Amino acid sequence: MEAELREFERDADAWFAENTPGEPDFMLPLTFMEVGTDQQFEFLREWQNKVYSAGYLGAAWPKEYGGGGLTQKHQDIATRAMKKYRGPIMLNAIGINWTGPLILDIGSEAHKQKYIKGILSAEDIWCQGFSEPENGSDLGNAQLRAVRDGDEYVLNGSKIWTTHGHYAKYMILLARTDLDAPSKYAGLSFILTPMTVPGIETVKIKKLTGEHGFTQTFFTDTRIPADGLMGREGEGWKIAMQTLEYERSARGGQAGGYVLTEVDPLEILQLASKAKRDGQSVLADPVVRDKLMDFVIDAQAMALNGKRARISPLVRDCPQALPLMSKLTHTEFALRINEFAISLMGTKGGYYVDEPNAIDEGYWHRSYLNAFSATIGGGTSQIQRNIIGEHALSLPKTR
Amino acid sequence: MKISTEIGITEAQIDLLDVAENFCLDHSPIEKVRALMEDDLGYDPEVWKQIGELGWLAVAIPEDYDGVGLSLTEVVPIAEQMGRYLLNSPFISTTLAAQALIMGGTDAQKKSYLPQIVAGKAATLALSESNGDWDLNNIDAKATKDGNGYVLSGTKTFVMDLTSAELVVISVKLDDAVRLVALRGDQISQHAVRRERIIDEVKRSYELTLDGISVSLDQFMNENATKATLGHIHLAANLLGSAELCGACKSTIDYTVEYLKTRRQFGKLIGSYQALKHPTVDAFVGYEKARSLLYAAAFCFDRQGEGEVATRMAKARADQALSFAADRAIQFHGGFGFTYDCDAQLYRRCALFHASQYGDAAYHKRKLADLLF
Numbered sequence: 017m018e019a020e021l022r023e024f025e026r027d028a029d030a031w032f033a034e035n036t037p038g039e040p041d042f043m044l045p046l047t048f049m050e051v052g053t054d055q056q057f058e059f060l061r062e063w064q065n066k067v068y069s070a071g072y073l074g075a076a077w078p079k080e081y082g083g084g085g086l087t088q089k090h091q092d093i094a095t096r097a098m099k100k101y102r103g104p105i106m107l108n109a110i111g112i113n114w115t116g117p118l119i120l121d122i123g124s125e126a127h128k129q130k131y132i133k134g135i136l137s138a139e140d141i142w143c144q145g146f147s148e149p150e151n152g153s154d155l156g157n158a159q160l161r162a163v164r165d166g167d168e169y170v171l172n173g174s175k176i177w178t179t180h181g182h183y184a185k186y187m188i189l190l191a192r193t194d195l196d197a198p199s200k201y202a203g204l205s206f207i208l209t210p211m212t213v214p215g216i217e218t219v220k221i222k223k224l225t226g227e228h229g230f231t232q233t234f235f236t237d238t239r240i241p242a243d244g245l246m247g248r249e250g251e252g253w254k255i256a257m258q259t260l261e262y263e264r265s266a267r268g269g270q271a272g273g274y275v276l277t278e279v280d281p282l283e284i285l286q287l288a289s290k291a292k293r294d295g296q297s298v299l300a301d302p303v304v305r306d307k308l309m310d311f312v313i314d315a316q317a318m319a320l321n322g323k324r325a326r327i328s329p330l331v332r333d334c335p336q337a338l339p340l341m342s343k344l345t346h347t348e349f350a351l352r353i354n355e356f357a358i359s360l361m362g363t364k365g366g367y368y369v370d371e372p373n374a375i376d377e378g379y380w381h382r383s384y385l386n387a388f389s390a391t392i393g394g395g396t397s398q399i400q401r402n403i404i405g406e407h408a409l410s411l412p413k414t415r
Numbered sequence: 416m417k418i419s420t421e422i423g424i425t426e427a428q429i430d431l432l433d434v435a436e437n438f439c440l441d442h443s444p445i446e447k448v449r450a451l452m453e454d455d456l457g458y459d460p461e462v463w464k465q466i467g468e469l470g471w472l473a474v475a476i477p478e479d480y481d482g483v484g485l486s487l488t489e490v491v492p493i494a495e496q497m498g499r500y501l502l503n504s505p506f507i508s509t510t511l512a513a514q515a516l517i518m519g520g521t522d523a524q525k526k527s528y529l530p531q532i533v534a535g536k537a538a539t540l541a542l543s544e545s546n547g548d549w550d551l552n553n554i555d556a557k558a559t560k561d562g563n564g565y566v567l568s569g570t571k572t573f574v575m576d577l578t579s580a581e582l583v584v585i586s587v588k589l590d591d592a593v594r595l596v597a598l599r600g601d602q603i604s605q606h607a608v609r610r611e612r613i614i615d616e617v618k619r620s621y622e623l624t625l626d627g628i629s630v631s632l633d634q635f636m637n638e639n640a641t642k643a644t645l646g647h648i649h650l651a652a653n654l655l656g657s658a659e660l661c662g663a664c665k666s667t668i669d670y671t672v673e674y675l676k677t678r679r680q681f682g683k684l685i686g687s688y689q690a691l692k693h694p695t696v697d698a699f700v701g702y703e704k705a706r707s708l709l710y711a712a713a714f715c716f717d718r719q720g721e722g723e724v725a726t727r728m729a730k731a732r733a734d735q736a737l738s739f740a741a742d743r744a745i746q747f748h749g750g751f752g753f754t755y756d757c758d759a760q761l762y763r764r765c766a767l768f769h770a771s772q773y774g775d776a777a778y779h780k781r782k783l784a785d786l787l788f
Contacts, residue, residue, distance in 0.1 A: 285788055289788075299788060302781070305780075305781065305784040305788075306777065306780050306781065306784070308784065308788075309731075309780040309781075309783050309784050309787075310780065312418075312783070312787065313708070313728045313731060313732060313780070313783075314704070316418060316420070316708065316711075316728060317704035317705075317707055317708050317728075317732060318704070319420050320420065320422050320704075320707035320708060320710075320711045321703060321704060321707045323420075323421075323422045323707075324422055324706075324707045324710065327422065327423065327424050327710075329424055329428075329429045329432060330424055330706075330710055333665070337699070337703060338703060341699075341700050341703065344700065345700060345704070398689070398693070401689070401692065401693040401696040401697070402689070402692065404696045404699065404700070405686070405692040405693070405695065405696045408699065409668070409672050409695065409696065409699060410672070410676065411672060411675055411676065411686040411687070411692050411695065412675070412676060412683070412684040412686045412687040413687060414687050414688070414689055414692060415687075
């Protein structure tokens with residue numbers, strides 16, 4: 017086994033060394049949530065497809081559904097090689113990171129046969145229909161109606177912040193199937209929904225960066241096959257929560273790769289070494305040094321948290337704590353380090369994307385503004401603190 | 416400078432973590448901690464004896480001197496649990512003095528003292544002075560040639576557990592070079608010792624006046640190892656300090672959470688209010704990060720360079736984590752938090768004391784910045 021893994025590692029390393037594309041002449045998105053142009057979309061779709069075809073995505077997923085049939089160790093090796101050569105992100109994040117694992121865990125045989133391969137190959141792009149204009153953090157109050165009519169559901173309502181809404185072939189949809197349920201949660205169902213049927217309209221939303229990244233999605237008497245129901249009617253909330261655990265990496269089974277580019281504090285160091293203040297390098301400023309050190313230590317602590325989570329004697333007081341706080345710590349870190357990067361630039365902190373004088377083509381500015389997508393999406397940082405407080409520390413619920 | 420991203424745990428650490436947790440839980444209930452705070456000695460001699468019998472003093476001492484032959488890596492879980500249950504004893508000061516001997520003692524000194532420490536004798540360090548500098552090389556105490564021997568002068572501060580120590584490793588200047596001297600407890604008259612009032616009332620610290628103490632040449636430690644020894648002590652003290660801070664931080668959070676789960680105001684448990692819940696979670700996140708850094712530092716402590724980086728990171732975050740957690744613990748206990756009876760103050764004082772010894776977070780971040788960029 018060890019020898020076989022080493023060989024796999026050598027092959028993966030060689031493959032990514034040869035096949036990782038260089039920077040295209042347009043700016044690539046930093047995260048899967050920021051795909052704003054068709055050019056970016058096609059580039060990333062082709063890259064994911066190539067990685068999958070080479071056997072380096074979904075390596076640990078079952079072979080009969082399109083996976084590699086190998087082990088998680090194999091996939092981890094492939095992902096490390098991808099990181100080493102700084103390959104572009106995986107595009108079909110909602111498919112590979114949360115829909116895929118969910119279908120493999122609780123989906124029917126037909127679901128697995130139908131969806132898994134397309135998720136990995138990026139042929140079938142997935143989006144998520146959870147948030148609504150009036151129900152964001154209070155997700156359990158979602159109101160989009162799904163009424164059963166024979167072999168179909170009829171949908172009416174609207175979802176918002178639909179990443180890849182414009183491109184997606186399928187959606188994981190949280191819909192209200194029962195208005196008379198004993199609680200708001202019990203009236204929800206979880207449905208795998210085609211996006212290419214009549215009665216669905218996607219309207220692009222312009223983000224704070226000025227780019228397009230997601231849509232509002234309108235459903236008007238939309239008829240979809242009822243066989244997309246996951247679990248049973250009324251189990252939607254439970255399944256949505258399971259989905260969010262995949263999203264927040266609190267539960268494993270993802271196909272591999274990465275869907276966000278993480279900022280390495282050492283990149284900030286490079287940036288800082290170029291920036292001047294009063295004729296001197298900003299790196300000579302003790303306040304800058306102190307702040308930079310905080311980022312270096314935090315990045316180190318987060319990486320170590322991830323490793324310690326797997327050392328059971330060191331997490332026995334509260335085994336779920338480290339996975340639960342992973343989303344909060346990483347997304348807040350990304351926000352703050354990008355903000356810090358801009359603060360180092362002096363006058364050039366005032367430039368933005370497409371300005372030729374901007375440092376790194378405005379990368380840091382765009383990155384900072386886009387970083388809010390992760391501190392807000394998937395449960396805001398404030399909701400994360402409620403979750404950690406209630407689940408890891410057993411504090412009383414906030415309602 | 417390389418940053419190690421490794422973390423692991425040894426079999427011995429797993430065992431010691433278990434045993435230490437149970438021992439400290441059993442032998443240091445908070446009522447006993449409170450009682451010992453009023454006691455002049457400040458610890459329970461019977462507990463100290465048992466610590467010796469458990470072999471914890473021998474853990475990081477080489478087998479050649481009757482020790483177990485492990486390292487400070489394995490002392491970390493012990494120090495962490497002592498910090499968690501505020502169990503005071505000369506364990507940390509003795510362990511650090513033993514490290515000074517291992518690194519900088521002559522063969523004769525090692526042979527003489529290390530087996531005694533293994534057998535349960537206490538020892539300590541006398542390195543700080545009234546200038547308050549964390550740089551252990553910045554000292555004024557002196558040794559002056561006097562006939563066949565040397566006479567000492569000057570004053571050392573923050574000598575922990577001095578009245579129990581049978582060996583005191585002191586630093587003095589001899590001909591302008593810093594030297595370490597292995598002073599026997601019986602060379603110190605009780606008039607030379609004054610108990611210091613320190614912010615952490617669980618611990619015991621003393622001022623030591625060296626004036627007039629005579630020492631022989633063979634009490635000087637290895638001249639060529641002074642710099643390395645002081646560097647090692649600085650890092651070792653910070654490693655074990657981080658462990659105590661992390662342990663105390665765990666207790667602080669548990670203590671706060673317990674109150675947030677039982678205290679009601681406006682008809683609700685106060686832990687349901689986000690104004691209290693969210694900072695408590697932030698304290699918890701700070702603790703978990705600090706603990707990861709601690710066990711990573713323990714894991715690579717013996718590696719040149721990487722050990723220093725990891726230890727300074729651990730101390731910086733452990734200091735910040737407990738300072739924040741205990742500060743909020745006082746605040747969130749409301750009026751009770753302002754009283755002496757509320758344990759939150761014990762933890763806040765613990766953090767303040769550790770920040771004052773061997774460098775606080777800002778100091779270590781500056782050192783790290785100099786090492787890394």
